[in-house]
Amino acid sequence: MRKYWVRLLLLFTLFCCSVFTSAATVRDLHNVRVPVLDQSEASRTDAIGGAFQQVLIKVSGTRDVLDNAVLMGEQAKAKSYISSLRYERDATNQLQLSVTFMSAPLQVLLESADAPIWGASRPLTQLWIAENTGEERAVVGVDNKLWYHELQMAMDARGLPVIFPTWDLEDEMALPVASLWGLFEQDIERAVDRYASDGYAAGRIIQIGNEFNFSGYLTYSKSREIIDVSAASIPLLANQIAGSIAESLSDRYAVVALKGVDSGYVLRVSGVQGFSSYRALMDYLSAHVGVREARLVKAEGDTLTLALELTGSWQQVWDVLALDQKLIRSDTPGLYAWQP
Known part of the structure; x- marks a missing residue:
């Protein structure tokens, strides 16, 4: 009898993890960090312009905003949208300007420009990634410091809540690196069920000459989208992966103001x-x-x-x-x- 109740409790727990959605609230949605050479006025002015573009991408979810004439016309007035700014150094001692923008004026601007607005409540995505850029194939988790760090920074820059597998014994048994590398979907989906989320991305990273390539897919609400991107460096590839996920989810969840219709x-x-x-x-x-x-x-x-x-x-x-x-x-x- 006791074993029966234990099994029932386990099944209920797994059911909850797999059925209920797991949206996360993005902290610092209106904050971006840009590298600067020094603290001179010229460097600060250039950085603010770059930060303005980054926050528009982050809040809308798409790089299409950079082609929006109304939004780009406001870049010269970027300072008027700033709430606060400060200098800080990252883990590599690179000097950065951290800029926080005011949310309400930005929302009004995006709406007036007919651009999408993606709020702070965003879907949570699992990342199941294998890489073969070293001596052998390896999974990407907290112990894979290089790829984990770059991917986490790229996801944060696009305002994407993500979780990586813990890659403990349970994960390794459920999804051996060979199965992940082969992108065997049934094996991946069984491993994914362990964690509560709204969707997942799976793929493999390989270095070919001086170029890095990611091939995989993004799955949300039973829809599947292929991701195949390449770049000349690890940070650039991480940005490409994050960008592909952000563009897809923004297209699904961002709100575009409708004009001339009953609202x-x-x-x-x-x-x-x-x-x-x-x-x-x-x-x-x-x-x-x-x-x-x-x-x-x-x-x-x-x-x-x-x-x-x-x-x-x-x-x-x-x-x-x-x-x-x-x-x-x-x-x-x-x-x-x-x-x-």
Whole structure:
């Protein structure tokens, strides 16, 4: 009997890990760091321009913003968007300028430029990567300091929450390096199930002459996208991998303001118990980049009817809200359950 309950508990735990989404909140979404030669005014001015471009990419999720005339026209005024800046040194003693931008003005700017806006609540991605740039094939985890460090920095720069496998005995048995190198999907998916996340990227890195190549794929919501990128250095390849993931996820989750169309949506939410619960719901919705305003229309017991003014479509907004698992869609159309 005891073994039965232990097995039941284990199955329930694995079910929870594999079913529930695991969106993460990106800290310092509006902060970027750029290298500088010195602390002179000329170096600082150049760095601020570069930081402005980086934060636009990070907040929108796409490098397409660099081709947006409205946004690039504001680069000369980048200082007016800055909240704070300071000099610091990284692990290699490289001098950097850390720049934090104000979120509200940036959001207004992106919206006015018809550019996508990707909020701080973002999907969590597992990274299953093998590399053969040394003497033998190896997995990329915390013990693989070179690739782990470069990939983590690249993901942070694009505002991507990621987790690497621990590569303990359980992982090694579930997915030998040969299986990962061969990109055997069934083996990879069995290993992925151990960790709670919203999707995963798997691939292999190889050095060919003076060039580094990554070939693999990104899987989210049963969709699969091939990633095949090359670069002349390890940091550049890490940036290419992060860029491919960011562009794909931004296309799915970022909100683009719609103009000239009805932006209203009526939302019914059950499970709102008392004023504090109501306040938490309204604050949660209002904080979403796709919601301009949330207004109470009617209250019936613990069920509220809300009028939302959106910057984009409800489907765009819901795709992101669903990651947090605070609003649960019911079987009744238009009705959601509040689970703070």
